[in-house]
Amino acid sequence: MRSVLRAYVTSGTVCAALMQPCAQSAWAQQAAPPQSISLDSLLSTRISAASKYQQTAAAAPASVTILSSDDLAQRGYRTLQEVLENVRGFYVSNDRNFAYLGARGFSRPSDYNNRILLLVDGHTLNDRTWGGAPIGSDLPLNMDAIERIEIVRGPGSSLYGTNAMFGIVNIVTKTLARLDGVIVGGRLGSAGLREGSVVAGRALGKTGAFTVSGLMSQLDGADLYYPEFDTPQTSSGVARGLDWERSVGGLGAVTVGNVVARIGYRSRSKGIPTAAFGAAFNDPRAQTVDETFWGNVAASHEFDGGLRLTGRLYADRYRYSGVYPIDAGPAYSDGGGSTGVGGEGLMVWEASSRHRLTVGTELRHGLRADYYELFADGSRSRDDAPATTASVFSQDEVQLSDALTFVGGLRWDRHFRHSSALSPRLAILFAPTRATTIKALYGEAFRAPSAAEADITTTYYTRNAALKPERIRTLELSVDHRVGAPLLASGSLYRYHIRDLIDQVELPDGSVRYGNAASASGAGAEVEFDFRPDGPVSAHASYALQRARAELLGQQLTNSPEQIAVVTLTAKRRGVRVSGLSRYESGRRTISGPSTPAFIRTDANVTWSPAARSGAEVGLRVTNLFDVRYETPGGVEHVQRAIAQDGRAWSLRLSWRF
Numbered sequence: 001m002r003s004v005l006r007a008y009v010t011s012g013t014v015c016a017a018l019m020q021p022c023a024q025s026a027w028a029q030q031a032a033p034p035q036s037i038s039l040d041s042l043l044s045t046r047i048s049a050a051s052k053y054q055q056t057a058a059a060a061p062a063s064v065t066i067l068s069s070d071d072l073a074q075r076g077y078r079t080l081q082e083v084l085e086n087v088r089g090f091y092v093s094n095d096r097n098f099a100y101l102g103a104r105g106f107s108r109p110s111d112y113n114n115r116i117l118l119l120v121d122g123h124t125l126n127d128r129t130w131g132g133a134p135i136g137s138d139l140p141l142n143m144d145a146i147e148r149i150e151i152v153r154g155p156g157s158s159l160y161g162t163n164a165m166f167g168i169v170n171i172v173t174k175t176l177a178r179l180d181g182v183i184v185g186g187r188l189g190s191a192g193l194r195e196g197s198v199v200a201g202r203a204l205g206k207t208g209a210f211t212v213s214g215l216m217s218q219l220d221g222a223d224l225y226y227p228e229f230d231t232p233q234t235s236s237g238v239a240r241g242l243d244w245e246r247s248v249g250g251l252g253a254v255t256v257g258n259v260v261a262r263i264g265y266r267s268r269s270k271g272i273p274t275a276a277f278g279a280a281f282n283d284p285r286a287q288t289v290d291e292t293f294w295g296n297v298a299a300s301h302e303f304d305g306g307l308r309l310t311g312r313l314y315a316d317r318y319r320y321s322g323v324y325p326i327d328a329g330p331a332y333s334d335g336g337g338s339t340g341v342g343g344e345g346l347m348v349w350e351a352s353s354r355h356r357l358t359v360g361t362e363l364r365h366g367l368r369a370d371y372y373e374l375f376a377d378g379s380r381s382r383d384d385a386p387a388t389t390a391s392v393f394s395q396d397e398v399q400l401s402d403a404l405t406f407v408g409g410l411r412w413d414r415h416f417r418h419s420s421a422l423s424p425r426l427a428i429l430f431a432p433t434r435a436t437t438i439k440a441l442y443g444e445a446f447r448a449p450s451a452a453e454a455d456i457t458t459t460y461y462t463r464n465a466a467l468k469p470e471r472i473r474t475l476e477l478s479v480d481h482r483v484g485a486p487l488l489a490s491g492s493l494y495r496y497h498i499r500d501l502i503d504q505v506e507l508p509d510g511s512v513r514y515g516n517a518a519s520a521s522g523a524g525a526e527v528e529f530d531f532r533p534d535g536p537v538s539a540h541a542s543y544a545l546q547r548a549r550a551e552l553l554g555q556q557l558t559n560s561p562e563q564i565a566v567v568t569l570t571a572k573r574r575g576v577r578v579s580g581l582s583r584y585e586s587g588r589r590t591i592s593g594p595s596t597p598a599f600i601r602t603d604a605n606v607t608w609s610p611a612a613r614s615g616a617e618v619g620l621r622v623t624n625l626f627d628v629r630y631e632t633p634g635g636v637e638h639v640q641r642a643i644a645q646d647g648r649a650w651s652l653r654l655s656w657r658f
Contacts, residue, residue, distance in 0.1 A: 061409075094136065122170065312346075340367055360393050490526075500516040561587065583600065619653040
């Protein structure tokens with residue numbers, strides 16, 4: 001791997017050398033690391049995830065969080081999981097194979113993140129077989145290539161359709177105007193972590209540009225102890241060398257005038273140390289592989305009279321395979337994936353300075369959504385259930401006065417394998433002063449049954465073609481108030497109800513299938529403070545109180561912490577930036593009943609730029625600084641009630657800007 005990383009870094013250096021002659025003058029003033037973004041700059045940042053057109057967070061008909069590239073760099077985040085678990089109202093479970101995102105107290109164990117919509121530059125990454133989204137190390141993205149991350153809470157189906165039940169996460173990558181030339185980086189860390197990265201851009205004539213980024217990572221992993229397997233026959237409960245990981249990811253974009261073409265790729269192989277799905281404990285063959293390749297082309301044109309038309313064509317392919325050895329003989333394995341194409345047309349008409357109308361249509365055509373099993377005796381089973389969805393949607397924004405704005409939206413999705421869905425959105429935005437914005441929000445969203453839930457039969461599950469989409473209805477009151485120049489205070493109250501919740505149901509013959517088995521509801525309150533003065537110290541704090549209940553049983557949902565608090569402090573002086581983050585989380589009820597203990601975890605990150613114009617930067621990140629033991633609930637596929645998370649870990653990163 002070291003030779004691979006050397007070649008990777010060398011390729012970035014060669015790329016930089018080729019680009020410098022034509023780009024040196026344009027980038028000469030950008031060689032220094034970016035400075036902390038001010039509160040004014042953050043509030044004026046324009047996002048697109050909330051309404052599919054550019055607007056500030058204050059004007060968006062949703063509760064929105066924006067994390068800038070400087071926020072990511074200051075805290076030293078490596079993965080999207082590390083980013084999202086420290087965002088107000090979100091939390092993460094990690095079963096040593098995949099990371100699962102919870103929002104506002106809701107996260108069904110092992111749901112593969114199919115109730116959150118994940119976008120990269122507007123392209124959906126949720127696959128078409130399980131509907132899942134990669135949010136952990138299975139999404140290897142170079143953080144140096146990210147301009148910002150837009151997090152839109154609440155239902156988003158009125159514009160995006162299925163999966164956008166609890167929110168939308170849109171990762172926006174840097175354009176040439178924001179790229180600091182070429183950035184090449186390398187990282188070493190505990191548990192045998194080695195990583196190499198590069199991001200670069202170049203102008204193409206007067207109206208064109210291209211950007212490219214890549215990341216390669218390897219982790220040997222530590223030996224892990226599981227008391228549930230503590231017998232002499234099962235290695236005394238120690239999984240040795242099985243927490244390994246290999247990943248690679250890349251993004252590329254070419255812009256010519258108003259046309260943008262993008263491609264993306266991610267691949268990860270991961271060892272499984274937990275003996276999930278009945279696999280033999282401490283068998284080195286246990287692993288999964290996930291791979292996605294996607295591309296899209298978008299073009300837009302501005303007409304007189306405030307009319308803008310945008311068209312987009314896209315394609316994606318996802319592949320999964322897993323090996324689960326049951327004994328010393330041939331291993332059981334499974335796999336599957338999906339291939340699909342689609343297109344979207346969008347019209348945004350600003351009829352006047354107080355009226356904006358959006359109308360669009362989208363067609364998603366599945367070419368493949370399959371699953372197979374390969375048994376130890378050599379026999380094989382396979383099911384394929386591709387689906388097509390046609391949609392039309394509209395959103396109308398009317399500014400009734402200088403202080404009052406009304407937003408209404410509606411989307412109709414025709415799913416050709418399951419029932420159709422209608423998703424409305426209503427929002428009233430009231431700004432009594434320039435410092436205060438109050439939002440009253442109502443929205444509905446749905447999740448169509450995935451192919452794996454409704455149309456595929458496996459050893460463990462039988463198909464259920466009668467499965468209906470699950471639906472959520474949310475009410476929210478959100479307030480943002482600026483306290484002087486450096487402080488923004490935000491808060492929200494919300495309540496949601498889910499009906500026709502898709503969950504596992506045991507049949508009289510002992511088999512299991514997915515059914516519309518239950519309903520659930522949740523309510524909560526969130527507060528957040530963002531303090532960004534001109535001085536060397538900034539701070540951020542958030543607190544979420546959330547209560548989610550299964551209505552039939554009247555008890556707290558599993559994997560649902562009632563309280564989450566995060567505090568971040570950052571200081572900078574003479575090229576040194578220090579950031580400390582502490583996260584408190586109350587216990588979560590597990591599938592077997594008992595709750596995991598509450599915990600406080602502290603992370604720290606230090607970066608040092610030796611000289612303002614040298615282009616070099618050194619970063620040291622330590623997670624779980626005080627080596628706190630904590631766990632997150634396991635899914636039904638695990639013997640373990642809860643899965644222990646990482647103790648103290650460190651990584652050292654060196655990067656160069658050319």
